[in-house]
Amino acid sequence: MKISSSKRLTIVGKTGKGKTYLLRNLLIKVLSRTILILICDIKHDYHRIREMGKLETFNFDLKSGVFRYKVQNEEDFRRFNKVVWQRVSSRKNRRVIVLFDEISMYIGNNQLAKYPFHKKMLLMGRAYGIGLWYAIQRPALVDKSILSQSSYIISFQMDDLRDLSAISAYVNPEEIRKLKPFWYLYYDDSADKVVKHAPV
Numbered sequence: 001m002k003i004s005s006s007k008r009l010t011i012v013g014k015t016g017k018g019k020t021y022l023l024r025n026l027l028i029k030v031l032s033r034t035i036l037i038l039i040c041d042i043k044h045d046y047h048r049i050r051e052m053g054k055l056e057t058f059n060f061d062l063k064s065g066v067f068r069y070k071v072q073n074e075e076d077f078r079r080f081n082k083v084v085w086q087r088v089s090s091r092k093n094r095r096v097i098v099l100f101d102e103i104s105m106y107i108g109n110n111q112l113a114k115y116p117f118h119k120k121m122l123l124m125g126r127a128y129g130i131g132l133w134y135a136i137q138r139p140a141l142v143d144k145s146i147l148s149q150s151s152y153i154i155s156f157q158m159d160d161l162r163d164l165s166a167i168s169a170y171v172n173p174e175e176i177r178k179l180k181p182f183w184y185l186y187y188d189d190s191a192d193k194v195v196k197h198a199p200v
């Protein structure tokens, strides 16, 4: 599985199927070719990333490294998006990944308009070298443009009919329903194909 760090990646799947585990794996793979990784750690799943020397502050210097932000509420989330967009969009040499795990705790269906800086990042970030990564438990409950703007969609097992319908344009819902724990389907829009992967 080849991941270009300036593209958008969305991982969907029911709770406990392996989204965060795979994201941590992918992060480690791209570390050496990425200047900056900013993690919006809503569920505090990335405390081990501390070993990589990140800071838990908004006063980052944006040179290099991994920065993890504890996000406790919607206000933190808004602030995170604003600071990241303002600083990153004014830089020249950019290779930045911004990771949101689990975005649906904040962004509901068609709610992106409520978060103008997040929307800017989603719609214009690519031009600034910002690769957005998302983990989403319930794709039916988040703004549709997150999936439609994704170059890579990775799906773990899901069985809710609305969630299956939300991803049906990209991967076969029947295959998603039958996936075993930690198995996933990988969709790459540039190759326009879907590959089934065994657990990492």
Ligand SMILES: Nc1ncnc2c1ncn2[C@@H]1O[C@H](COP(=O)(O)OP(=O)(O)OP(=O)(O)O)[C@@H](O)[C@H]1O
Pocket: 013, 014, 015, 016, 017, 018, 019, 020, 021, 022, 102, 137, 182, 199, 200
């Ligand atoms: N490929 C794997 N091999 C072995 N264990 C795994 C694998 N993927 C995940 N696990 C384990 O399964 C558990 C759930 O995984 P994980 O936290 O990644 O799920 P998740 O999809 O992020 O769930 P949630 O939506 O609740 O955040 C964890 O204890 C994790 O260590």
Ligand SMILES: [Mg+2]
Pocket: 019, 020, 021, 045, 101, 135
């Ligand atoms: Mg998780």
